[in-house]
Amino acid sequence: MTRDPNDRPDRELPSGEEALIAAFWAPLAAACPGAYGLKDDCATIAVPPGQELVVTTDALIAGVHFIPEDDPTSVAWKALAVNVSDLVAKGATPLAYVMNVGLPSLDRAWLEAFSGGLRVAQQAFGCQLVGGDTDRTPGPLSISITAFGTVPSGRMIRRSTAQPGDYVYVTGTIGDAALGLALLQDPQTGTRCGLDEAASTYLAGRLSRPVPPLALAPVVRACASAAMDISDGLMKDFDRLCRASGVAGRIEAGRVPLSEAARAILACGGASLTDLMSGGEDYEVLATIAPERAPELERLAAAAGTRTTRIGDITRGSPGAVAVSASGEAITFVKSGWDHFSQP
Amino acid sequence: MTRDPNDRPDRELPSGEEALIAAFWAPLAAACPGAYGLKDDCATIAVPPGQELVVTTDALIAGVHFIPEDDPTSVAWKALAVNVSDLVAKGATPLAYVMNVGLPSLDRAWLEAFSGGLRVAQQAFGCQLVGGDTDRTPGPLSISITAFGTVPSGRMIRRSTAQPGDYVYVTGTIGDAALGLALLQDPQTGTRCGLDEAASTYLAGRLSRPVPPLALAPVVRACASAAMDISDGLMKDFDRLCRASGVAGRIEAGRVPLSEAARAILACGGASLTDLMSGGEDYEVLATIAPERAPELERLAAAAGTRTTRIGDITRGSPGAVAVSASGEAITFVKSGWDHFSQP
Numbered sequence: 001m002t003r004d005p006n007d008r009p010d011r012e013l014p015s016g017e018e019a020l021i022a023a024f025w026a027p028l029a030a031a032c033p034g035a036y037g038l039k040d041d042c043a044t045i046a047v048p049p050g051q052e053l054v055v056t057t058d059a060l061i062a063g064v065h066f067i068p069e070d071d072p073t074s075v076a077w078k079a080l081a082v083n084v085s086d087l088v089a090k091g092a093t094p095l096a097y098v099m100n101v102g103l104p105s106l107d108r109a110w111l112e113a114f115s116g117g118l119r120v121a122q123q124a125f126g127c128q129l130v131g132g133d134t135d136r137t138p139g140p141l142s143i144s145i146t147a148f149g150t151v152p153s154g155r156m157i158r159r160s161t162a163q164p165g166d167y168v169y170v171t172g173t174i175g176d177a178a179l180g181l182a183l184l185q186d187p188q189t190g191t192r193c194g195l196d197e198a199a200s201t202y203l204a205g206r207l208s209r210p211v212p213p214l215a216l217a218p219v220v221r222a223c224a225s226a227a228m229d230i231s232d233g234l235m236k237d238f239d240r241l242c243r244a245s246g247v248a249g250r251i252e253a254g255r256v257p258l259s260e261a262a263r264a265i266l267a268c269g270g271a272s273l274t275d276l277m278s279g280g281e282d283y284e285v286l287a288t289i290a291p292e293r294a295p296e297l298e299r300l301a302a303a304a305g306t307r308t309t310r311i312g313d314i315t316r317g318s319p320g321a322v323a324v325s326a327s328g329e330a331i332t333f334v335k336s337g338w339d340h341f342s343q344p
Numbered sequence: 345m346t347r348d349p350n351d352r353p354d355r356e357l358p359s360g361e362e363a364l365i366a367a368f369w370a371p372l373a374a375a376c377p378g379a380y381g382l383k384d385d386c387a388t389i390a391v392p393p394g395q396e397l398v399v400t401t402d403a404l405i406a407g408v409h410f411i412p413e414d415d416p417t418s419v420a421w422k423a424l425a426v427n428v429s430d431l432v433a434k435g436a437t438p439l440a441y442v443m444n445v446g447l448p449s450l451d452r453a454w455l456e457a458f459s460g461g462l463r464v465a466q467q468a469f470g471c472q473l474v475g476g477d478t479d480r481t482p483g484p485l486s487i488s489i490t491a492f493g494t495v496p497s498g499r500m501i502r503r504s505t506a507q508p509g510d511y512v513y514v515t516g517t518i519g520d521a522a523l524g525l526a527l528l529q530d531p532q533t534g535t536r537c538g539l540d541e542a543a544s545t546y547l548a549g550r551l552s553r554p555v556p557p558l559a560l561a562p563v564v565r566a567c568a569s570a571a572m573d574i575s576d577g578l579m580k581d582f583d584r585l586c587r588a589s590g591v592a593g594r595i596e597a598g599r600v601p602l603s604e605a606a607r608a609i610l611a612c613g614g615a616s617l618t619d620l621m622s623g624g625e626d627y628e629v630l631a632t633i634a635p636e637r638a639p640e641l642e643r644l645a646a647a648a649g650t651r652t653t654r655i656g657d658i659t660r661g662s663p664g665a666v667a668v669s670a671s672g673e674a675i676t677f678v679k680s681g682w683d684h685f686s687q688p
Contacts (some may be wrong), residue, residue, distance in 0.1 A: 018584075034396075036502065036504075039503075039504065039588055040434075040502050040503055040504065040572075040588075041400060041430045041433060041434060041503065041572050041573065042398045042399060042400040042430055042431065042434045042436065042493075042500065043398070043399045043400075044396050044397065044398055044399070044495070044500050045396060045397040045399055046396045046397075046497065047391045047396070047397065049393060052378075052388050052389060052390045052391070053388065053389040053390075053391065053397065054386045054387070054388055055386060055387045055388070055389055055442060055474065055475055055492075056385060056386040056387075056475060057442045057443075057444055057475055057476060057477050057490065058444075058477050059444045059446065059477050059479055059488070061446060061479055061481050061482075061483070063482050064479060064480065064481060064482065065479075086385045086386050087386065089385060090384075090385060090386045092386065098399060098401045098490055099401075100401055100402075100403045100444070100488040100490075102403065102405060102483075102486060130399065131399055131400060131401055132401060133401050133402050133403050133488070135403055135405055135408060135409075136408065137405050137408060137483065137484070137486070138405075138407050138408065138483070138484055139405070139407075139446075139481065139482070139483020139484045139486070140481070140482055140483045142446060142481070142483070142486065144403070144444040144477070144488040146401065146442055146444075146490040148399075149386075151388070153390060156386065156388050158380065158384050159383075159384050159385065160380075160383065160384065228384075228385050229385065240362075244383055244384075
């Protein structure tokens with residue numbers, strides 16, 4: 001036990017955990033009566049009649065999911081976005097979240113920027129902070145968020161209910177975040193491929209500030225037979241969806257939607273299409289849809305301003321996913337996506 | 345970013361995060377349909393009509409809240425117990441929880457013992473794992489749990505609603521966990537005070553395996569005007585309750601319930617009563633009750649097998665808490681309790 005009462009905070013700060021909560025977290029909870037101003041031990045969440053709560057939890061750890069020097073407003077955005085991404089892909093409407101923060105030091109400027117970033121993110125995503133726990137840690141900065149959304153009872157869209165014959169759709173573009181990370185690790189790639197600053201900034205932003213397709217949640221709920229978010233790589237997550245559903249899935253690689261910046265890097269050989277299809281952190285929605293619902297999906301998604309692209313099909317067959325080239329040949333992946341615990 | 349695909353797990357383990365979830369976490373979620381076997385991205389929680397969800401979150405970090413070498417079954421118990429303690433003190437019936445685990449290494453024996461400990465704890469507390477997130481961390485082992493309970497809508501018992509004239513009750517005995525920690529830090533105290541092994545084991549267990557008074561939740565809901573759990577020290581938490589309620593509170597130190605082991609250590613000068621009243625981690629319930637409801641509280645608590653003791657009163661006056669001796673003199677506290685972020 002290292003509960004050292006002489007442990008000194010690093011900078012001038014409001015004294016005590018309650019003052020810290022009041023200064024940085026309570027303003028984020030002000031609009032939600034069930035948060036009780038973060039002054040009580042628990043929050044209450046009233047779920048409207050006929051609805052049920054959808055719950056997800058994801059953590060960001062400095063040195064694993066972000067760089068300690070990253071802009072705190074982006075870290076805050078991403079910590080909430082990765083959770084909202086799960087809700088949206090399940091057809092749920094974001095409602096609230098609780099947050100555990102482990103702080104290696106107390107830095108007023110960092111806390112102000114981080115809580116400011118959360119304010120912007122929760123406004124964008126339509127949810128409120130309702131509770132949390134702030135601890136000192138001898139380890140890296142860590143942020144665990146548990147997010148809540150609502151769906152009409154029984155209407156959460158699962159990953160295990162895809163049907164043979166379904167079409168496969170994704171939102172947005174694939175692989176941008178992986179390229180953002182690649183540029184961070186080797187900035188020369190951008191120069192080599194003639195990327196301008198706007199394109200580099202775009203890719204970096206896709207890594208640091210993913211924007212889950214919020215407007216798609218009701219469309220997913222209305223149309224999709226199965227859905228999940230793409231966080232560990234398109235191929236890995238599609239494979240998971242197919243195995244969970246007990247179906248075979250096929251992606252036509254040429255149909256995978258790419259940004260202009262990604263096309264430029266592909267064209268100059270700075271990355272391969274399989275890199276993009278197995279790169280993590282897209283935070284887009286992968287959905288399967290019965291063919292007769294597809295026109296409705298496309299119409300509703302367009303009306304919501306969300307880009308959707310049909311990239312493949314679900315068939316009977318051995319459960320799992322494959323990608324094929326334009327000529328129909330299977331494409332081999334060295335690594336289909338990211339796994340924290342994979343054995344190399 | 346340190347997403348090193350060559351990062352090698354330390355020991356033989358099921359390959360991949362999904363296999364890890366299937367081996368260690370999914371069995372804990374088997375009885376809850378809304379957990380979908382932990383095979384989907386989100387869980388669903390159906391809140392019965394007329395009820396609302398009560399939510400709390402608390403983290404345990406190795407080196408801060410427990411020793412890395414601590415028995416994993418006790419760590420698991422405590423990680424859930426500290427959350428259930430908050431629910432019980434609010435009058436909520438535990439229902440479910442989600443868990444974020446940050447693992448510095450992969451140790452099958454540790455994971456087996458930890459998940460086994462969670463199984464025992466969730467059976468004891470009547471709640472189920474419904475979701476989670478497992479990450480590798482370069483820092484200390486950390487466990488963040490977000491726990492859910494239910495109350496009839498609007499019936500969560502708050503800390504801010506104590507009334508002048510109310511009686512003040514606590515469950516169980518106070519200061520045992522602080523003494524358990526003191527014995528851990530200086531085992532000679534026990535020898536000096538003539539503690540037998542059973543007494544030492546009892547105090548150590550009060551620190552490592554707190555047992556929130558589960559049976560009291562409906563009693564709190566039925567009788568208490570305000571309540572909270574005591575986690576940071578009786579005086580500090582009572583002071584918080586009084587300030588939140590805008591009332592003055594007085595504890596008669598001589599009434600504070602103590603275990604036999606605590607009495608023995610007090611008698612030999614191994615600790616002071618103020619040490620016990622400001623020691624953290626009691627995980628008992630502190631409740632205020634209108635005098636006319638007190639007999640009902642005592643009857644229901646006795647029927648539930650929960651020890652409750654009237655220790656003081658709420659009065660009008662300057663918001664805050666004091667403790668007085670048998671002769672009515674105010675007792676001075678150097679430190680009223682534990683705060684992660686207090687300025688010394």
